[in-house]
Amino acid sequence: MVRTPLTPWERQRGERFGSLLRQARGERSMVEIAAAAGVSAETLRKIETGRAPTPAFFTVAALAAALEMSLDELAGACSKGADGRAQALPA
Amino acid sequence: MVRTPLTPWERQRGERFGSLLRQARGERSMVEIAAAAGVSAETLRKIETGRAPTPAFFTVAALAAALEMSLDELAGACSKGADGRAQALPA
DNA sequence: TCTTATACCGGTATTAGTATCACGGGCATG
């Protein structure tokens, strides 16, 4: 084994992450935010739907800038469960 | 063409990014920080040397947590030139 | 000198992120 496959926990974290982005997007359209962040709309959709659970750092940074949200809050929020309780790390 | 190859600008940004991490690491060893962040030492080395210019968001988040640094400051710092001036975006 | 620890480098294998293409649904306007 070379590259560790994503664990279920990581995929769930990706779903929470995407939900946060979609919530932050609000009324604005995908293409609008994607264009503002400089990524393709399909990429944004995959991230929001959790199908790209571990996006690139600068992709997230650009999206966060377009959405005017904090990276630290974003990382902290999706490292917690949907109920807000701290999540047990897999390793 | 499907996935756009990394531009020279992105690679340079990756080098600045790695330099920031290395500077923040200070005296501590690579394996120590890598273990604390839950990534392999090779991955941390590649990121620090700029050979992995666009690491995953959660990888960076874990490293930043291990180094006790802010993701927002990190993203803001490496989006600027080494001299501190704002960098022109490629797109 | 020999061992140990750290870091760098090259190669290799495998998974995942990102972009393009093609398709269908909703909605307005002709």
Add this chain to the structure above:
DNA sequence: CATGCCCGTGATACTAATACCGGTATAAGA
């Protein structure tokens, strides 16, 4: 009703990130 436009989606293609292995160099210490 037909046409176009925007949004979202599924399939496909290609590159990059991550991890493991072996080798090399350097410095510290027994």
